[in-house]
Amino acid sequence: MAASLLSHGMRRCSARTCAAAAVAVRRGLSSAAPPSVFTRLLLKLNNYFYDVEHIVGWNNWARTLLVRSKNTFFGLAQQNFGDNVAAAYYILTLRGSFRFAGQSEWFRPDSSGKFSYDFMSTPDTQIEEVDLSGTIINHDGLDNLVKQNKLQSLSLRGCPEVDDWFLARLHVFGESLVELDVSHCPCVTVGGLAALQNLRKLQRLDISGLSRLQSPGLVRILLEEMLPHCRVTGAEYEQGLIQPDTREPTEEDHEATSANTGVRHL
Secondary structure (H helix, E strand, C coil): CHHHHHHHHHHHCCCCCHHHHHHHHHHHHHCCCCCCHHHHHHHHHHHHHHHHHHHHHHHHHHHHHHHHHHCCCCHHHHHHHCHHHHHHHHHHHCCCEEEECCCCCEECCCCCCCCCCHHHHCCCCCEEEEECCCCCCCCCHHHHCCCCCCCCEEECCCCCCCEHHHHHHHHHHCCCCCEEECCCCCECCHHHHHHHHHCCCCCEEECCCCCCCCCHHHHHHHHHHHCCCCEEECCCCCCCCCCCCCCCCCHHHHHHHHHHHHHHHC
């Protein structure tokens, strides 16, 4: 019975505290006394962390499922209503906003995610500006927008699923895109920014707040070399290039300074 109880306890333990709990339980079983407070506490913590790990795993699985469902290809909508209406519907379901070419009105959902279907009245008009800031768009969802060859402005600010593969696929807008905002996208690296060389019409690019850029200043220089007609914002030239000397001056430094001062006086 003791062996079976120990085996059951081992299965319930998480990887971080399994060994400690097993030792405590074994000591408790080897004596006639009931389990100590410390042993009971260990077992309780094991159960707690076991449940937390499962909750975290379930949460990651649920988020992955949500991202996939939100970025499915709206093929049926394209067949029934055309590319423009399907793209507009996709943007609104992500809680993004857009503006049709030749119109000043922006279509956007309300605070609860509901929106009007007035955009369906102009099925032959393409989208010119899109704001998907903070949404969960990913590279799969981009399939819903690739037919918008008049797209001039795209904001992806703070999109957690936008990565280098996503930026590489933006080449489909190489002859139309003028403004692009990829600021505060945590998955974007210098490799994805290098793929923007295909956006030959790009005039404004925001790269501020990209946590995975080690030398934003150098990246800005490279982007401006790659896209000479584009104004790159969000990074200063010296950012990440000049490393300040924070160490305390040594006696050798003082001697070198004195020697240099003497040479200048001579």
